[in-house]
Amino acid sequence: MVTKRDSTTPGRGLFAGLTGAYPRALYRAMGAADADFEKPLIAIANSWTELNPGHAHLRRLAEQVKTGVWAAGGFPVEFNTIAPCDGIAQGEGMHTVLPAREVIAASVELMVRANRCEGLVCLASCDKILPGMLMAAARLDLPTIFLPGGPMLPYQADGQSWVLCDVKEAMGRLRAEEIREEEFAQIERYACASEGSCSMMGTAGTMSCLVEAMGLALPGSATIAAVEARRARLARVTGERIVALVREGLRFRHIVDQRALENAVRVLMALGGSTNALLHLPALASELALSLPLREFDRLSRETPLLARFKPASPVTLQDFDRAGGVLALMSELAPLLHLDARTVWGSSLAAALSQSTVRNRQVLRPLEDPLASEGGIAVLFGTLAPRGAVVKQSAVDPRMLRHEGPARVFEKEEAVRDHLLEGEVRAGEVLVIRYEGPRGGPGMREMSIPAGLLQGMGLGDQVAMVTDGRYSGATRGPCIGHVCPEAAVGGPIAIVRDGDLISIDIPARRLDLWLSEEEIARRMTEWHPPERELRGFLRLYAERVSGADEGAVLR
Numbered sequence: 001m002v003t004k005r006d007s008t009t010p011g012r013g014l015f016a017g018l019t020g021a022y023p024r025a026l027y028r029a030m031g032a033a034d035a036d037f038e039k040p041l042i043a044i045a046n047s048w049t050e051l052n053p054g055h056a057h058l059r060r061l062a063e064q065v066k067t068g069v070w071a072a073g074g075f076p077v078e079f080n081t082i083a084p085c086d087g088i089a090q091g092e093g094m095h096t097v098l099p100a101r102e103v104i105a106a107s108v109e110l111m112v113r114a115n116r117c118e119g120l121v122c123l124a125s126c127d128k129i130l131p132g133m134l135m136a137a138a139r140l141d142l143p144t145i146f147l148p149g150g151p152m153l154p155y156q157a158d159g160q161s162w163v164l165c166d167v168k169e170a171m172g173r174l175r176a177e178e179i180r181e182e183e184f185a186q187i188e189r190y191a192c193a194s195e196g197s198c199s200m201m202g203t204a205g206t207m208s209c210l211v212e213a214m215g216l217a218l219p220g221s222a223t224i225a226a227v228e229a230r231r232a233r234l235a236r237v238t239g240e241r242i243v244a245l246v247r248e249g250l251r252f253r254h255i256v257d258q259r260a261l262e263n264a265v266r267v268l269m270a271l272g273g274s275t276n277a278l279l280h281l282p283a284l285a286s287e288l289a290l291s292l293p294l295r296e297f298d299r300l301s302r303e304t305p306l307l308a309r310f311k312p313a314s315p316v317t318l319q320d321f322d323r324a325g326g327v328l329a330l331m332s333e334l335a336p337l338l339h340l341d342a343r344t345v346w347g348s349s350l351a352a353a354l355s356q357s358t359v360r361n362r363q364v365l366r367p368l369e370d371p372l373a374s375e376g377g378i379a380v381l382f383g384t385l386a387p388r389g390a391v392v393k394q395s396a397v398d399p400r401m402l403r404h405e406g407p408a409r410v411f412e413k414e415e416a417v418r419d420h421l422l423e424g425e426v427r428a429g430e431v432l433v434i435r436y437e438g439p440r441g442g443p444g445m446r447e448m449s450i451p452a453g454l455l456q457g458m459g460l461g462d463q464v465a466m467v468t469d470g471r472y473s474g475a476t477r478g479p480c481i482g483h484v485c486p487e488a489a490v491g492g493p494i495a496i497v498r499d500g501d502l503i504s505i506d507i508p509a510r511r512l513d514l515w516l517s518e519e520e521i522a523r524r525m526t527e528w529h530p531p532e533r534e535l536r537g538f539l540r541l542y543a544e545r546v547s548g549a550d551e552g553a554v555l556r
Helices: 020-026 034-038 058-071 093-114 129-140 164-175 181-188 203-213 229-246 258-271 277-285 296-305 318-324 326-337 350-354 416-424 448-456 518-527 538-546
Strands: 041-046 073-081 119-124 144-147 155-157 160-161 379-384 385-391 403-411 433-434 463-469 480-484 502-506 511-514
Touching: 020 034, 020 093, 041 058, 041 093, 041 318, 041 511, 058 073, 058 119, 093 119, 093 129, 093 203, 093 277, 093 538, 119 129, 119 229, 129 144, 129 203, 129 433, 144 203, 144 229, 155 181, 155 416, 160 181, 164 379, 164 448, 203 258, 203 277, 203 326, 258 277, 258 296, 258 326, 277 296, 277 379, 296 379, 296 385, 318 326, 326 350, 403 416, 416 433, 416 448, 433 502, 448 463
Parallel strands: 041 073, 041 119, 119 144, 379 511, 403 433, 433 463, 463 480
Antiparallel strands: 155 160, 379 385, 385 480, 403 502, 502 511
């Protein structure tokens, strides 16, 4: 029963008082009743789209979230943001994907501010969408909870699991005549077995895990399959929980602080996650006015053992991870290294949650005292070729390539090295250098996903290295070094490398060096001029204002 009030005073927040009549009138056009204006207004930022499978099912999940919000006494309002897919945007489209992170962050921030919502549910799946929403949530500092969309099911055949990264490596295997057209076609047809994000430890899986590790999502959110009934139930509980968070006054910055960021980095290192996290976590830290430089990632990696390997570095999928206990089981093993007093959206401390978590499969998750490797999955390299750093997923590198020295073969863009690989002109021992693919130079810091997959599929992952100021997919394995800073477009040393120059890679020593004298480097730099290009629209603004990859590639 609605209590009758004076017409000048009903409602809360956006709907309160005499001036609240304007938005109340507009909301009534959508079916809102008097009682709804007394409830917490809960924004549901949804990245649903029909343009990729990672987000195609999010409308259904949003309905469950809204059911939970209504049941808990809230007023849910859903809106959309964009959601490009790295896998689909390969090639020219890839220029837009990292810049889209900034658009996503701004669109969520501005929509929630405009409507003066009291709580926020972020419903997203893939590579740049979760990070963009994290950045928006940091700016808004409202009670916030995340619900990742969940991974797709892997395809099971002949005793093995196929996921998306198997397709790109199959391209190289087909080119090397290791498989026939019929087998290649089968992998292409069946590798993506359902809606959801890719069931490998790519960037989507990594960022979902890190959101849960930071205490921003309910247990199991990262690994329960997109199409499982468990995820629908989780969505409803998420809706109920956000209303409780509003009533408790537990805001985003109460949960995500320096402790939460360090916990996230340790989880990243222990599970051998995507190198793209070294763009997204610094970007989040920047929004929070916290410090998370590349050297801190490397320090934490040296202190954090590798407890798991996933596709493409092993046959293990995210479904296997979920059955082994998921993120909290991994964190229960890491507990001696974590900040256990960190806060969470599920209403208990991290320590309390981990006390209820156990590892159910030691083949998937190794104990802290018997890890797969003594260091974490990612290493940060410095040297004369990367004075401000470069990044490599060391857990996915053949041990024979942890140290490598060879002559450079230089390419000015991704397509050039891709064609070079497909034409079979690569020579053992070479270091393939791809430049002008950084945040500013691309623009947009394209990922070299297909060239890296071709290299591996052609059987060259233990003979040839790749170095770029661009980035790699989280589903990359092999001696692939990205994020070289400073990038070529701003005059980093990678800009003056020539064919035949000797490049030295020493991952254990954290070195990436160009064997030229300081005098020769300085002489070449006096002759260097940035290439001319014509950019329009948002990409022109992005190229003018984006920071380096070592700072998270954020707009200044």
